[in-house]
Amino acid sequence: MAIFDALKKKKTDASPKEADKNEKLSVSSPVEKKSKSSKKEKTASGMQDNTNILRRIRITEKATMLSENKVYTFEVQKRANKPEIIKAIKEIYNVEPIKVNIVNLPSKRVMSRGKRGVKSGVKKAMVYLKEGDSIEFV
Numbered sequence: 001m002a003i004f005d006a007l008k009k010k011k012t013d014a015s016p017k018e019a020d021k022n023e024k025l026s027v028s029s030p031v032e033k034k035s036k037s038s039k040k041e042k043t044a045s046g047m048q049d050n051t052n053i054l055r056r057i058r059i060t061e062k063a064t065m066l067s068e069n070k071v072y073t074f075e076v077q078k079r080a081n082k083p084e085i086i087k088a089i090k091e092i093y094n095v096e097p098i099k100v101n102i103v104n105l106p107s108k109r110v111m112s113r114g115k116r117g118v119k120s121g122v123k124k125a126m127v128y129l130k131e132g133d134s135i136e137f138v
Helices: 002-007 016-037 061-067 082-093
Strands: 054-057 071-076 097-105 108-112 115-119 122-129
Touching: 054 082, 061 071, 082 097, 082 122
Parallel strands: none
Antiparallel strands: 054 071, 071 122, 097 122, 108 115
């Protein structure tokens, strides 16, 4: 039993008022930590930042033909949804999309030099803009 007594915290001779203050401080510090972490805004799908939603611009023959009609194609994250994509387009390119269509392209099995492999799938978003708006690619 003497071993356990040595490990116990010794009580201080502080007045009850000081003890209450110490308890309030120790209780309030975890609450402050939680409030700091809750400052990060998360969207419905758990994403924190709109700039990470758009991965890259999809430059293909079909995408360039569509861009002449004010339809731009982007690869987006798998968990992104239409409202998040619209917010990201507004933030990054300062244009107002009319509508957004989303297509999930599944992964495919491929053969290369006699070895099997997997071509990764992607989620792409087709963003429709107004007549006067455009997105400049560098």
